Amino acid sequence: MAKNVLLRVENICFAYNGRPTLVGVSLQAGSGEVVGLIGPNGSGKSTLLRLISGILRPHSGRIFLNGVPLEQLSRGELARHLAVVPQSPHLPEAFTAWELVLLGRTPHLRLLQAEGPRDAAVAREALETCGVWELAGHRLGELSGGEVQRIVIARALAQQPALLLLDEPTSHLDLNQQTAIMDLVAALAHERRLAVLAVSHDLNLAAQYCDRLIILKEGQVLFEGPPAEVITAANVAAAYGAEVCVVPHPRNSLPVTLVTGRTQTERRRLSWPT
Amino acid sequence: MSLRTFVIPILLLALSLSGCGSAVTPLAQRGATTGFPLTVTDEAGRSVTIDKEPQRLVSLASSNTELVYAADLQDRLVGVDDYSDYPPEAKNMEKVGGFAKPNIEKIVSLAPDLVLATQIHTKGVVDDLEKRGLKVVVIQPAKLEQIPENLLLLGQLTGRLGQAEKVAGALRQRIQTVTTKVANAPKVRVFFELSPDLISVGRDSFLDDMIEKAGGESVSRDTQGAWPKLNPEVIVAKDPQVIILADHGSDSGGVTAEMVRERPGWAMVSAVKDNRIVLLPNQDITNRPGPRAVDGLEFLAQTLHPELFTAR
């Protein structure tokens, strides 16, 4: 799949209040691919997303979007090129799905301009793509987590971005909703040629859907590559410090990470304070 | 000017409304007999029996203090409220606390034979004092004539009737002089402004009685309530011939004649056109229902009917 590099992160460092969070991180994402960003808590995944979306400024290093350094893009321009789907965004319950998705047109409107028929068409198309057009008139407070998540993705689509950033898109969803979202995300990348960077906690979902995986630990890139190469028991142990079994999926041979529960005897051998 | 020049007089005026104006018989004549024990009905309608001639008096209001001094009874005065400041010697008297909330313990410690209170004290202070065995008489005149009568009562109570009669007689004379002179003159329309947010004096208030006796007709004389806040439209429509400013700008923040002239729509009020905007020299003469109220009457009469009174 020919891809042109949309996002290039070069050697960025960032520290929160003097605590180093990212140390020399570099990565790339091209259109048409789903890149997964995984790693233990505190490894800096969300911070990386914030840096890419312009909320934070790196202390050193550069970020390029379509070859243009991020600092040279205004907030509005940035919002026209990339869209973020936050983890559990605060959404006013009284908004309807339609109103929320239309907000995604904000970067394309001038100050005194109101949404026009073209904006309405884009919004409708976004809702249809995400399969939630029927819910357009419903208020967000009435909908389930999975439906709301899809509507938020629709809002991101309404921005007509080239790069889509997702922060743990499936964290609060149940099984069927998770696969539905990831199917959608993969389709957006492969069929619409978006570049997608998704942070995830779920190793198995990431392995199933991502074209490339990046494992982050303590602010540094540990491993990078296609899932089959990156997800091995050794790598997972190095990154998470947990003992796992990695087996190939019976249907598509992609790596499946299995956690082994301890036997009773093993549990008793753990030292507990008396 | 301090609190007493405004809030207290308002209270004094306000309370002259509530029912005590209904049966306006001067104190001294109500059920009074010569010699002790003496039973009087005070101006709050209370019946008080006084067993022996009072030697120690406590006054809870500046107007009552002035009555005491006018009746030449200051030697029997042992305590006054914080705001009694006239005559100036009164300031050196033992203080018993604020006007509305005097210090009960202090009053009791002075062991008075008679406490001179006002209507505001009937809401608790009087009961407190009576519970501790003190005699309290409420003095709250609703009409000007009651002031000389109150003087007489004081004289009667303290055996100094002669002096009291002299002073009361003089006051009556002055009141009579004024009312006779203005009797045949047409009533002058007046707006008495108590404060710049257009508060004036209402019907049945003591000040309204004074204005009427001075030959005036207050624009708010038909208004219920002690001190109504008037709608400016009404004042302009009633077209007063004289405007009297009580709270005026000798210190900052008050109102001046200039400011009154510039109020929207007031330029065509007669008082403004004829330049009859008068600043009240001393609020105590109109706000205290005591002997100086007669000074106030004379001031009002002179202001309203200058042609009838030679300038002093």
Place this chain on the structure above:
Amino acid sequence: MHFSETRRGRLWVWLGQWQSPAGARRLGALLLFVAGALLLSVVLAIAVGAVSLPVGTVWQILLSRVPIVGEWLQLPVTWTPAQEAVVLQIRLPRILLAAAVGGALSLAGATYQGMFRNPLADPYLIGVAAGAGLGAVLGFALPLPQVWYGLGAVQWLAFAGAMVTVIVVALLARVGNTTPLTTLLLAGVALGSFCTAITSFVMYLQQDKLHMIYSWLLGGLSLASWPQLVTVLPYMGASLVVILVNARLLNVLQLDEEQAAQLGLNVERLKLILVGGATLGTAAAVSVSGLIGFVGLVVPHAVRLLWGQDYRVVLPLSWLVGAVFLLWSDTIARTALAPTELPVGIVTAVCGAPFFLYLLRRRKRLVF
């Protein structure tokens, strides 16, 4: 069949969305209607007052003053100068000032509710009231040259007090490059308390002015005049323009600040602009009317209950509805107990609260 082709689909597409040419026309019609109601209110209220004048006379007085029409009509003067003064110098400016103040307060209240995403926000939230009170009290208490009072020293000091307080609050609340809303709120509360404490202290020192100060704080329009109206109009106008221009952005701000920034908004600048605009209008209103409560809090909610959440609708309608509301509240305040006046804050509370409860019961759908 696609949803949008179903009846229900077409219905919701039509209802509740202003973002279409049809929606814009509907909004225009609604604004025109409410503005018409405001105009009608002015016309009716001017015939009503403590001094009863025949309606015909009132109209003759008004018409005779309209620039071209008046000369053309050549009406015979059947009224007294006092009556003319009452209508043109006292009533008309008062009615217009009541409308302007009501509008300004409601607009500011709606803006703060949107910005802080808090239904309890009112225009006095971040210290405007306390600052204005302090300014006014200093105006009464300080020995300023007498001439200044004729020029409205108290008004200007109240205005300045309000503006300065909010500026200080905004500066205090700054954290790095941002002004977080929570710190803004807390700084407002803190500085407001400080101003109130100083106000109380000054009042304690100046007991003879107590009555005037209380009277001012209680709020009222009884000394409204043309000069006052002309003085505050530019500030209220500026406030109105600044806020309405940003109405659509206020919609976006209903998401949290991070999402709004990711949608391309300069959130910090927007917050400062909105605070500045709302404070300007509120300070101007408070300087002439004292502290009238309830209007800025309740009117935006009533508007939202009736016409939805979109701030492009809520903001202008809040202004118009607030203007009508305070106009009539003041009319009641100046006629109900004629010839005396009722404090207008009592009227706004007594009239507004039951009405609001009624609206809440009728429309149970989510409000905020």
